[in-house]
Amino acid sequence: MNTQRPSDSAPPGEAPPARQGIQSVELAMTVLQALEEGRGPMTLTQISAASGMQPSKAHRYLVSLARVGLVAQSPSSGRYDMGPAMRRLGVESLRRMDEVALVSEHLPGLRDSTSHAVNLSVWGDHGPVVVRWEYGAHALPITVRVGATMPLLTSAMGGAFLAHLPEQLTEPVLCGQLEVDALDAATRERIDRIKAGVRREGVASTVGGVIPGITSVAAPVFTAGESFPLVVTLVMPARGLTEQDIARLSAELLRSTRAMSEVLGHAVGGHRS
Numbered sequence: 001m002n003t004q005r006p007s008d009s010a011p012p013g014e015a016p017p018a019r020q021g022i023q024s025v026e027l028a029m030t031v032l033q034a035l036e037e038g039r040g041p042m043t044l045t046q047i048s049a050a051s052g053m054q055p056s057k058a059h060r061y062l063v064s065l066a067r068v069g070l071v072a073q074s075p076s077s078g079r080y081d082m083g084p085a086m087r088r089l090g091v092e093s094l095r096r097m098d099e100v101a102l103v104s105e106h107l108p109g110l111r112d113s114t115s116h117a118v119n120l121s122v123w124g125d126h127g128p129v130v131v132r133w134e135y136g137a138h139a140l141p142i143t144v145r146v147g148a149t150m151p152l153l154t155s156a157m158g159g160a161f162l163a164h165l166p167e168q169l170t171e172p173v174l175c176g177q178l179e180v181d182a183l184d185a186a187t188r189e190r191i192d193r194i195k196a197g198v199r200r201e202g203v204a205s206t207v208g209g210v211i212p213g214i215t216s217v218a219a220p221v222f223t224a225g226e227s228f229p230l231v232v233t234l235v236m237p238a239r240g241l242t243e244q245d246i247a248r249l250s251a252e253l254l255r256s257t258r259a260m261s262e263v264l265g266h267a268v269g270g271h272r273s
Contacts, residue, residue, distance in 0.1 A: 027053075031061045032070065032086070039126065039176055041079035091131060091147045100131055103221055103230055103260050107134045110232070110256045114249055117143070117235040121157045123165065123228040124149060127173050128157045138237050142211050151177055151210065153190065156218035159204030160231045163195045164220050203250045213238050217250050219257040224265030232257050 034050035035042060042050075048058040062080055065071035069085030082090075103120055111118045111134040120132035128150045133143065144150070152158035152174050162170055174183060174191075183191075198204045205217045218233040234253050 028061050028065060031058060031065065035071065035080065035082060036125070041074060041077065041081040043079055047080060087147045090129075099223055099227065099230060099264055102263055103232070104132050106256060106260050106263070107132055107232070110134075110234075110253070111136055113256075114234060114252055116249070119144070119157075119233050119235060121150065121161075121231045121233065123161060123169075127152055127177060128155065128161055128231065130157075136235075140211075140235065140237060141213055143235075144210070153177075153187075153194075154206065154209040156204045156206045156209065156216035157231045157233045159194045159198055159206070160218040160220050160233075161229075162191060163198035163204065164222075164229050201250070202254050205246065205250070207238055215241055215246065217246065217253055219250075219253050220261075221257050221264065222261045222266040232260070 030051045031047060031053070034047050038046060038050060044055055044059055044062070047062065048055040051058055053061070062071055062073070066073060066080075066083065069083045071080055071086070072083035073080050100120065100122065107118045107120060115137040117136040117138070117140060118132075118134045119130050121128040121130050123129070126149050130144055130146055130148050130150065133146055135143075150157055152162055152170060171183065174187075175181065178187070194204065203217050203219045205215070207215050209216065215236045215238040216233050217236075218231050220229040220231050222229050232253065234249055236249070
């Protein structure tokens with residue numbers, strides 16, 4: 001009995017016909033891509049123009065996407081942005097990267113040896129993205145949720161990325177985060193100071209940079225190939241920490257991230273700038 005489907009058959013010498021898909025799914029994806037490329041919350045008019053749809057049609061897709069959590073609408077501004085289901089999908093996609101999984105296996109050991117919270121971040125389209133968080137023995141006034149994008153200038157992980165990623169990659173993100181068309185001289189000087197400190201010390205550190213009362217120390221984990229580095233950050237209550245404590249914890253962090261880099265196949269002494 002011939003079980004071949006008619007849609008899969010083709011005359012000899014001819015290519016089989018293209019497989020049929022669901023056009024509405026493909027059109028919904030253009031709305032999501034418009035939101036992605038918009039780099040922030042967007043109005044219906046902006047989404048309509050970016051997706052090439054009439055506003056009424058774009059609105060219908062936004063309603064359906066919002067129902068399943070892929071899009072969210074702000075009650076105050078009425079603008080649309082990525083929804084909670086989209087963030088979960090993004091985090092899960094990042095989680096399944098082998099490099100993230102391998103480094104994540106080392107985070108509990110660093111947490112236990114320092115007793116402080118540890119997080120892992122990767123480079124995303126709009127800056128550093130937290131993909132792992134291991135809670136320590138010390139209470140923190142607040143924690144950053146997994147999936148959050150962090151500022152480059154004021155976070156320790158941001159400083160580590162600034163020091164080890166090319167300017168052509170970080171500068172557009174900085175301009176977007178600062179909402180400027182170009183970086184001024186004072187900002188460039190600040191960036192140069194951050195880079196010099198990270199390259200000198202091996203770690204980036206902040207006190208109250210993102211969350212008041214929190215000290216953070218971050219160091220990169222390098223890979224074997226051309227992938228961007230990952231960054232591991234220790235997050236600690238600032239109260240009671242001495243300079244000696246920070247130096248000791250920074251040294252422990254560096255030992256750990258160097259071991260992680262070796263696991264990923266990075267040649268010791270060959271880090272990028």
